[in-house]
Amino acid sequence: QFPRECITPEGLRSGQCCPSPTGVARDECGSSTGRGQCVTIAADDRRHGPQYPYSERDDRERWPLRFFNRTCQCNGNFSGYNCGQCKHGLTGPNCDQKISVVRRNIMQMSRAEKQAFVNALDQAKRTVHPNLVICTRRYQEVFGPDGNTPQFENITIYNYFVWSHYYSVSKTYLGPGQASFGGVDFSHEGPGFVTWHRFHLLQLEKDMQDMLGDPTFALPYWNFAIGGSECDICTDDLLGARSTFDLNSISANSVFAQWRVICESVEDYDTLGTICNSTESSPIRRNPAGNVARPMVQRLPEPQDVLDCLELNTFDTPPYYSTSSESFRNSIEGYSAPQGMYDPVIRSLHNLAHLFLNGTGGQTHLSPNDPIFVLLHTFTDAIFDEWLRRHQPGDIVYPEEDAPIGHNRRFNMVPFWPPVTNAEMFVPAPENLGYSYEVQWPARPLTLSEIITVAIVVAVVVVAALGSVIACAVRARSHGSAEALEPLLAETYRRYSEEDRRLDKSQSVV
Numbered sequence: 001q002f003p004r005e006c007i008t009p010e011g012l013r014s015g016q017c018c019p020s021p022t023g024v025a026r027d028e029c030g031s032s033t034g035r036g037q038c039v040t041i042a043a044d045d046r047r048h049g050p051q052y053p054y055s056e057r058d059d060r061e062r063w064p065l066r067f068f069n070r071t072c073q074c075n076g077n078f079s080g081y082n083c084g085q086c087k088h089g090l091t092g093p094n095c096d097q098k099i100s101v102v103r104r105n106i107m108q109m110s111r112a113e114k115q116a117f118v119n120a121l122d123q124a125k126r127t128v129h130p131n132l133v134i135c136t137r138r139y140q141e142v143f144g145p146d147g148n149t150p151q152f153e154n155i156t157i158y159n160y161f162v163w164s165h166y167y168s169v170s171k172t173y174l175g176p177g178q179a180s181f182g183g184v185d186f187s188h189e190g191p192g193f194v195t196w197h198r199f200h201l202l203q204l205e206k207d208m209q210d211m212l213g214d215p216t217f218a219l220p221y222w223n224f225a226i227g228g229s230e231c232d233i234c235t236d237d238l239l240g241a242r243s244t245f246d247l248n249s250i251s252a253n254s255v256f257a258q259w260r261v262i263c264e265s266v267e268d269y270d271t272l273g274t275i276c277n278s279t280e281s282s283p284i285r286r287n288p289a290g291n292v293a294r295p296m297v298q299r300l301p302e303p304q305d306v307l308d309c310l311e312l313n314t315f316d317t318p319p320y321y322s323t324s325s326e327s328f329r330n331s332i333e334g335y336s337a338p339q340g341m342y343d344p345v346i347r348s349l350h351n352l353a354h355l356f357l358n359g360t361g362g363q364t365h366l367s368p369n370d371p372i373f374v375l376l377h378t379f380t381d382a383i384f385d386e387w388l389r390r391h392q393p394g395d396i397v398y399p400e401e402d403a404p405i406g407h408n409r410r411f412n413m414v415p416f417w418p419p420v421t422n423a424e425m426f427v428p429a430p431e432n433l434g435y436s437y438e439v440q441w442p443a444r445p446l447t448l449s450e451i452i453t454v455a456i457v458v459a460v461v462v463v464a465a466l467g468s469v470i471a472c473a474v475r476a477r478s479h480g481s482a483e484a485l486e487p488l489l490a491e492t493y494r495r496y497s498e499e500d501r502r503l504d505k506s507q508s509v510v
C-alpha cells in the first residue's frame with residue numbers, strides 16, 4: 001500500500017511520501033526533469049451513507065490522510081508513486097509510445113499463451129513487490145512497541161493483490177473486548193464496486209508487466225456467463241482441475257495446488273485488532289457447483305443475464321447500496337436480479353460466480369487467493385466497460401455523496417497508493433486507461449414489439465415489391481402489344497399514303 005522509501009519513522013511523521021525516481025536529492029517526484037511534483041492530498045469530505053455510524057475509529061476514513069497528506073502528482077503520461085513510470089498502454093523514455101494491451105477470453109488463447117499466463121501468475125505469487133510494503137498494525141500501533149519500528153512487511157506481487165482486497169473489506173476494530181463493526185466495506189455493496197475492482201486489476205496487470213518486462217502483457221478474462229454447472233476453466237492447463245482425492249482441492253497436476261493462502265485468520269485479526277500479514281497458511285479450497293445447501297449457487301449465470309444488466313440505464317440508485325433496485329451496479333455486482341429488481345435472496349452475475357466456486361473464492365476476505373478471482377473480475381470489468389460504451393453516462397451519474405463510506409465519487413480508494421479516486425476509474429477504458437477487451441457479446445433475442453415492427457416492415461416491403469413487379473409486368477405487356485401492332489400500322493399507313501398520292505395525280509389529270 002505504501003512505497004518502501006516512505007515508511008521510515010521520519011517519513012511517517014512528516015506525512016509526506018514524494019520519493020524521487022532517480023534517488024537524487026531535490027528531485028521529489030522527478031520534478032527536476034518535469035515528471036511531477038509533490039502536492040497536498042485532497043480527501044473526500046462529502047457526507048457518506050448511514051451504514052457506517054462512527055467517526056475517527058477507522059484508519060481508512062478519508063483515505064490516506066491517517067498515514068500521509070502529501071503525494072506525487074505526475075505530469076502528462078508519467079505515472080506511479082514517484083512519477084518514474086508510464087501510464088498504462090504507454091512506453092518509452094518519454095512515455096509517448098502507444099502499445100496495445102488487449103484482454104482476451106482465456107478459452108480462446110493458444111496452448112502456449114495459456115501456459116505463459118499460468119507461469120506469469122505463479123511468478124507473481126513468488127516475486128516480492130519491488131516498491132510497495134503492507135502495514136500489519138492499525139495506525140495507533142504502527143510505530144511498533146518501541147515507538148520507532150514501523151510495522152510494515154514485504155509481500156509478493158500476487159499476495160499484495162490479495163491483501164489489498166482483504167484490507168478494503170475488513171471490519172472496523174472498536175477496542176479490546178468489543179465486537180468489531182462489520183457494516184463497512186470499501187470495495188463492495190456500493191457504486192465503488194466497479195471502480196475499485198477496475199483499479200485493483202489495473203495495478204496487478206501493471207505489476208506483472210513490470211515483472212515480465214513486457215508492457216503489452218494483458219490479463220485474460222473468464223466468460224463465466226455460460227450457464228450450467230461446469231467450471232470450464234478448471235482444467236490443469238488453466239486454473240486447475242478438481243483433485244481426484246478431495247472434492248474441495250485442486251489437482252496435484254496444477255501449479256495452483258502448491259499455492260498457499262494469506263489472510264485466513266480473520267477472527268484473530270478482528271479480536272486482536274491486528275491486520276493480515278504476508279504469512280501463507282492452507283491450500284486453496286474450491287468445489288465448483290458443490291454447495292448442496294444452496295442449490296441456487298450451483299449454476300453459473302446465463303448469457304442473457306449479461307444482456308439484461310447491460311440494458312439498465314441507471315448506473316446506481318439510492319441508497320447506493322446492496323439493496324438498490326434498477327441499478328446497473330447492483331445487478332452486475334449481483335445483489336439484485338440481472339433485470340434490476342432487488343430481492344435479498346437473489347445472487348446473480350459477479351456474486352453468483354464467486355459463490356459457485358464454493359470455497360476460498362467465495363469468501364470476501366479470502367477470495368483473491370484463488371486466481372480465478374482475476375479472471376472473474378476482468379470479465380466483470382469488461383461488462384462495466386461495455387455499459388460505459390453503450391450508455392455514455394459522463395461522470396455526473398456517479399454519486400458525489402451519500403454513498404456508503406469509501407464509495408463517493410471523490411473518495412480515494414482504499415488502500416491504493418498513490419491516491420486514486422472512484423471518478424478516475426469511471427471512464428471508458430480504451431480511450432482513457434490504456435487497455436481494451438476483445439469480447440463477442442451474445443446476440444440479444446428480439447422483443448415481441450421488435451418482432452411485430454420487423455414483421456410490419458417486411459410485409460410493407462414485400463407488398464411494395466410485389467406491387468411494382470406487377471405494375472412493370474402490366475406495362476411491359478401493354479407496351480409489347482403496341483410494338484407488335486406497329487409494323488401492321490406502318491404498312492397500312494404506307495399503302496394508304498401511296499393510294500392517296502395516286503388518286504391525287506389522276507384527279508389533277510382530269
Ligand SMILES: O=C(O)c1cc2cc(O)c(O)cc2[nH]1
Pocket residue numbers: 188347351352354355361362363364365367368
Ligand atoms: O455472498 C455473496 O454474495 C458474496 C460472496 C462474495 C465473495 C467475494 O469475494 C466477493 O468479492 C463478493 C462476494 N459476494
